[in-house]
Amino acid sequence: MQWRRRHCCAHTAKLLYLLSLLGILFFLVHQVWLPRLTGMPWWRGHPVVYGGGEAHSTKAKWNTSVQHSQWKFVIIPQPTFKADTNSSSHEKQGVYQTQQHTSLENTMAANTSQSDEGDLSGTITHGPFPYIINEPDKCTENRAAPFLVLLIATEARQVEARNAIRQTWGNESVAPALGFIRLFLLGKKDGELGLLQQRMLEAESRRHHDIIQQDFLDSYKNLTIKTLMGMNWVAMHCPHTSYVMKTDSDMFVNTEYLIFKLLRPELKPRRNYFTGNNMRGYAPNRNKNSKWYMPQELYPGDKYPTFCSGTGYVFSGDLTRKIYQASLSIRHLHLEDVYVGICLVKLGIEPTPPPNEFLFNHWRVAYSSCKYSHLITSHGFHPNELLKYWHHLQSNKPNACINAFKERAGGAHSHSSWDRLLVP
Numbered sequence: 273m274q275w276r277r278r279h280c281c282a283h284t285a286k287l288l289y290l291l292s293l294l295g296i297l298f299f300l301v302h303q304v305w306l307p308r309l310t311g312m313p314w315w316r317g318h319p320v321v322y323g324g325g326e327a328h329s330t331k332a333k334w335n336t337s338v339q340h341s342q343w344k345f346v347i348i349p350q351p352t353f354k355a356d357t358n359s360s361s362h363e364k365q366g367v368y369q370t371q372q373h374t375s376l377e378n379t380m381a382a383n384t385s386q387s388d389e390g391d392l393s394g395t396i397t398h399g400p401f402p403y404i405i406n407e408p409d410k411c412t413e414n415r416a417a418p419f420l421v422l423l424i425a426t427e428a429r430q431v432e433a434r435n436a437i438r439q440t441w442g443n444e445s446v447a448p449a450l451g452f453i454r455l456f457l458l459g460k461k462d463g464e465l466g467l468l469q470q471r472m473l474e475a476e477s478r479r480h481h482d483i484i485q486q487d488f489l490d491s492y493k494n495l496t497i498k499t500l501m502g503m504n505w506v507a508m509h510c511p512h513t514s515y516v517m518k519t520d521s522d523m524f525v526n527t528e529y530l531i532f533k534l535l536r537p538e539l540k541p542r543r544n545y546f547t548g549n550n551m552r553g554y555a556p557n558r559n560k561n562s563k564w565y566m567p568q569e570l571y572p573g574d575k576y577p578t579f580c581s582g583t584g585y586v587f588s589g590d591l592t593r594k595i596y597q598a599s600l601s602i603r604h605l606h607l608e609d610v611y612v613g614i615c616l617v618k619l620g621i622e623p624t625p626p627p628n629e630f631l632f633n634h635w636r637v638a639y640s641s642c643k644y645s646h647l648i649t650s651h652g653f654h655p656n657e658l659l660k661y662w663h664h665l666q667s668n669k670p671n672a673c674i675n676a677f678k679e680r681a682g683g684a685h686s687h688s689s690w691d692r693l694l695v696p
């Protein structure tokens with residue numbers, strides 16, 4: 273009797289075991305796509321993302337030939353832009369799932385002409401966040417149109433860095449006759465310290481008139497908003513500038529080389545021109561602890577489009593308005609440079625490779641007057657170092673490379689620092 277009962281129990285256990293396995297299997301299969309439909313905070317705010325288009329029905333998700341990795345990126349309407357946007361326009365929004373760039377670009381081009389028609393003829397507004405500090409007349413003050421606008425991302429506490437930049441590569445006297453505008457881009461900090469910093473910042477602004485600030489929280493993750501504020505400013509207040517550069521406050525920028533050797537004022541200003549340190553074929557970082565972490569949900573694709581490192585990129589003035597407008601229908605990603613790269617795909621513009629690969633460096637190049645007189649950006653400078661190297665460079669201008677050539681002529685070591693620059 274006991275044996276039988278045990279035997280029977282064993283049978284039941286086996287049955288239960290099998291059933292639970294099936295249950296787990298069923299659960300797993302569902303899990304593959306269920307979290308994509310629920311639980312993602314931003315979907316609640318933007319339910320249209322998976323709303324339209326047959327391709328996003330659950331059937332398509334079961335079809336294994338439709339791979340998530342093929343979804344390049346998600347485009348959704350900006351909730352802050354145009355409250356009167358008719359919901360029918362949402363039909364255009366959705367997930368692109370094509371690997372061919374041409375068809376991707378076609379889709380986006382079609383999208384642009386539909387959704388931005390009204391804006392192209394209309395005027396640009398300050399966007400979702402009002403200006404706290406603005407310099408609306410900076411561009412038109414004394415001249416027709418400047419040659420270059422420098423947009424420098426910075427935070428309130430980086431007073432020293434701003435002062436160093438004002439005295440060095442951001443000093444208008446680098447190209448006094450051309451029209452050269454320097455603007456520091458800032459958001460707003462919270463709390464007591466934020467209030468104090470705000471008062472100091474306003475005093476600094478009254479003194480130098482080179483600060484613009486909008487009412488958004490100043491954080492690393494809001495860098496895209498900051499950059500778009502700069503683009504918005506140029507589009508609104510300085511649309512006829514020949515060129516714009518966006519860079520950071522811990523950079524060395526050889527503005528003289530940039531203006532006179534790369535952009536060259538004597539030439540007709542280029543159009544649809546975008547250059548910098550071209551990052552080609554980069555994959556999203558899926559490591560949660562990384563500064564550059566990109567959640568699968570935000571960017572499902574397995575490769576970014578070619579973008580230029582945010583440490584310093586340069587573009588023609590006509591692009592400012594185009595990029596800003598493209599951004600109105602592309603959901604923000606916190607990685608500012610990747611995001612601008614996506615806007616360029618939408619515009620059908622490919623970044624131009626710089627004339628040589630040593631011009632734009634997103635790392636720190638070991639200093640020598642020779643190297644630094646032939647590059648445009650180098651990354652990671654304390655304000656004091658910036659002052660020191662800048663002054664050294666200025667005082668050694670005529671013979672910046674003499675020592676390097678002496679070393680080479682000496683021939684004892686083929687690995688002089690100049691050689692190392694040429695052979696990475």
Ligand SMILES: *[C@@H]1O[C@H](CO)[C@@H](O)[C@H](O)[C@H]1NC(C)=O
Pocket residue numbers: 335336337338
């Ligand atoms: C899966 O998708 C492919 C291409 O999208 C299609 O050719 C195929 O018939 C689909 N299979 C099923 C089972 O729906």
Ligand SMILES: *[C@@H]1O[C@H](CO)[C@@H](O)[C@H](O)[C@H]1NC(C)=O
Pocket residue numbers: 356357358359360
């Ligand atoms: C959207 O368009 C439809 C028809 O074109 C119209 O009936 C509706 O009122 C519009 N909705 C809004 C919010 O403008």
Ligand SMILES: *[C@@H]1O[C@H](CO)[C@@H](O)[C@H](O)[C@H]1NC(C)=O
Pocket residue numbers: 438439440443444445
């Ligand atoms: C900019 O450079 C000029 C000439 O070298 C100098 O007189 C001026 O003080 C500099 N500006 C700042 C803010 O340092």
Ligand SMILES: *[C@@H]1O[C@H](CO)[C@@H](O)[C@H](O)[C@H]1NC(C)=O
Pocket residue numbers: 487488489490491493494
């Ligand atoms: C970005 O700024 C907005 C507006 O101030 C704020 O609500 C949001 O929390 C900020 N985001 C991050 C990640 O700091």
